[in-house]
Amino acid sequence: DGGITQSPKYLFRKEGQNVTLSCEQNLNHDAMYWYRQDPGQGLRLIYYSQIVNDFQKGDIAEGYSVSREKKESFPLTVTSAQKNPTAFYLCASSMIEGQSGELFFGEGSRLTVL
Amino acid sequence: GDSVTQMEGPVTLSEEAFLTINCTYTATGYPSLFWYVQYPGEGLQLLLKATKADDKGSNKGFEATYRKETTSFHLEKGSVQVSDSAVYFCAYRGSTLGRLYFGRGTQLTVWP
Numbered sequence: 359d360g361g362i363t364q365s366p367k368y369l370f371r372k373e374g375q376n377v378t379l380s381c382e383q384n385l386n387h388d389a390m391y392w393y394r395q396d397p398g399q400g401l402r403l404i405y406y407s408q409i410v411n412d413f414q415k416g417d418i419a420e421g422y423s424v425s426r427e428k429k430e431s432f433p434l435t436v437t438s439a440q441k442n443p444t445a446f447y448l449c450a451s452s453m454i455e456g457q458s459g460e461l462f463f464g465e466g467s468r469l470t471v472l
Numbered sequence: 473g474d475s476v477t478q479m480e481g482p483v484t485l486s487e488e489a490f491l492t493i494n495c496t497y498t499a500t501g502y503p504s505l506f507w508y509v510q511y512p513g514e515g516l517q518l519l520l521k522a523t524k525a526d527d528k529g530s531n532k533g534f535e536a537t538y539r540k541e542t543t544s545f546h547l548e549k550g551s552v553q554v555s556d557s558a559v560y561f562c563a564y565r566g567s568t569l570g571r572l573y574f575g576r577g578t579q580l581t582v583w584p
Contacts, residue, residue, distance in 0.1 A: 362515075398577075400478075400575055400577050401574040401577075460506065461518075
């Protein structure tokens with residue numbers, strides 16, 4: 359079945375360590391997104407990419423980095439520069455044209471900094 | 473700038489009660505509007521959508537009508553069930569292709 363796969367589902371990190379969250383989609387979607395979710399704050403956009411080898415900062419990109427070397431993959435690295443990285447991270451994808459811009463989401467990755 | 477304002481929760485209802493969750497947006501043009509639902513520990517799922525003024529989106533007994541004159545997209549359900557307990561997010565597609573702007577979410581709890 360087509361969908362978006364995020365891994366790992368749960369991740370623990372010590373302060374000062376970088377960590378990479380994986381996101382893979384087999385929906386043949388052009389655009390991919392990373393959102394961060396904190397209690398009571400809804401979803402905030404970290405980075406997005408509309409095409410391979412190109413990506414743009416969202417509203418809270420500081421302390422994060424991404425790459426888009428393949429259409430189906432959009433990994434997110436949470437660096438040690440991110441001051442408060444404990445959160446639930448959601449990856450999503452969409453077609454650029456058509457389908458009214460609907461986003462399809464993965465199951466999420468919960469990162470906890472110890 | 474573009475934004476979404478969503479009714480704050482939590483909302484607690486008894487089974488079979490009527491549900492309304494308010495959502496208004498600030499945007500130029502004619503955005504597409506969405507309601508997403510999130511069950512505990514999971515990602516978001518699309519619940520319903522509307523792509524132009526006066527469109528009504530509906531799914532699983534939920535409805536929302538795109539009201540351009542009031543820039544609103546309120547979610548309603550005539551009779552909620554315990555299984556509807558979740559967090560509901562209003563969203564719209566902004567001027568940047570594909571990007572969605574989300575409200576803060578409304579936690580709904582339905583008691584038997």
